[in-house]
Amino acid sequence: MGNINRDLAKNELLDSRETSSLEMKNDSLSQKVKKDGPWRVAAKKMMRDKAAVTGLILLTIIILLSVLAPVLPLQDPEETDLVNRLKPPGTEGHILGTDELGRDLLSRLIWGGRISIFVGFVAVGIALLFGTILGLIAGYFKRFFDTVIMRIIDVLMAFPYVLLAIAIIAALGPGLMNTMIAISVVGIPYYARIVRGSTLTFREMEFVMAERAMGANHFHIIFHHILPNCLPPLIVAASLDVGWMILAASGMSFLGLGAQPPLAEWGVMLSEGRKFIRVAPHVSLFPGLAIFLVVLSLNLIGDGLRDVLDPRTK
């Protein structure tokens, strides 16, 4: 019954919205917004930002190369060839040279991208999911939930990010999977705070009050009205965070706490190559460059997104 009433009320609301938009048909601005929608307007604005487009192109190329690694004419990234170890870039058959076991660096770099980029995106995804849920609960229900969740988050934030990630890996044991879990946990407070802040603002807004008055349940209000409004700052934060996660995961592998050799992962490659910087500096040069380019492209995209989505920069 409550649902029917709400649907009826909603239809009335929609009707009134249509009427009002008809009344404003001479207003060209509102027409444009109605035609394009806020997301499309943001996308168009973003495409005018040269730095963001450069980042987007760079990231697309890197992701495409990583995704297509199995079908590209590359050597096996784990195939050793001790006769041809530490060959410099430009050697026949090895464009970027070989590492200490004679493995092809280009192949390892492209295959390594699959792991590093995957870890970055998945870790952000996990942090985003749990952070959003906790932030929504704390901000929407307030009182007990807010106190408990925010106190836990305060404690997590009392740790520097790197230290907390290392502490969690120390407990779970070194490994790629545990690194992914650790950096995800470290990211949760960040998203929870963003979502909580937005939720606290939106739950008091008139459109949410109206929904509540019409009998909408909490689930409906949270997922249909509050969450969509939390998305812009979340997208900006997540886009900037993927780069940090990739950096953190490769850093952990570099320390020997993340992915383990002989896996072709950029941090591992850098750590292994470091032992040969006197005789073959290129072995540690390329994986570091790859991490740098991915992080740079993600930052360019993130900055561009912030310019178009963050209301404070408008």
Place this chain on the structure above:
Amino acid sequence: MLLYVLKRLIALIPVLLGVTILVFSIMHLSPGDPAKIILGPKATEESLMQLRADLGLDLPVYKQYINWISNVLVGDWGRSIQLKMEVLPLIIDRFGATLILTAASILLAGVFGIVFGVIAAAYRYTFIDRLLMILILIGFCIPVFWLGILLQIEFGLKREWLPISGMYPPGQTGMLELIKHLILPAISLSMGSGAVIARMTRSSMLEVLEQDYIRTAYAKGIREKKVIFKHSLKNAFIPVITVLGMQIGFLLAGAVLVEIVFSWPGIGTLMINGILARDFPLVQGIILFVATAYVLVNLIVDIIYAFLDPRISYE
């Protein structure tokens, strides 16, 4: 003001309590029996039981926590399994090196960050600004461990200007040697924070430069230099100091990567070796030590911030 400091100190208690609980639970959740790690794989069940009882591992978890925290408060942080030494003196001994590295890095990051930020703001929207912003972005994105390796290759191995590892040459000490060994690690560690500070300085300066009183200053015919240094910088400084303070904590923890690259004998190296050797008392001690230092640094920064900016409410 005193009341504000007191209130902040009281607010610190639950956070520190939370930190100790988290550190304790992290180490408690970890797989593996500490008694087995200490006695090795050949230990008999009897000796394992005896050691568990000696270490209090057979007690309920909350009692173990109370025992542990009571010991921590009186300075007994346990013994390192691997190094067979008391944990706290070991940490304090190695913390000096980390502190030197962090202090040098924050100095570099602060000086270069603020200088670059002010220059970028003074030449806002010109070629110089754009060039500096690109450099700052590179500094922000470059992996600290890779930058360390690049500096080692270029200035240590190719040009042989500076040493690439350790704190002193074997068997030697002295200020000059320390500075020579410190330059490359400090540059590596400071790069990211320097970039953050430069960005903050620039945006804070730009905000101040748009204020009415700055326009008035220009209208009165005051020279650009004076407007920048006398009228703007002071007010733009407050948010920069907060960021600078936050960076101290991050550098303290971030030093671990640089310490590994340059074989710097700080607590970062100690911690990683401890993790790989599953030396839990040592790792637990270092994490607690750094987290407490981080919380205290943030408190000091907040107090300085409140002291500098009269607009901040002490309530």
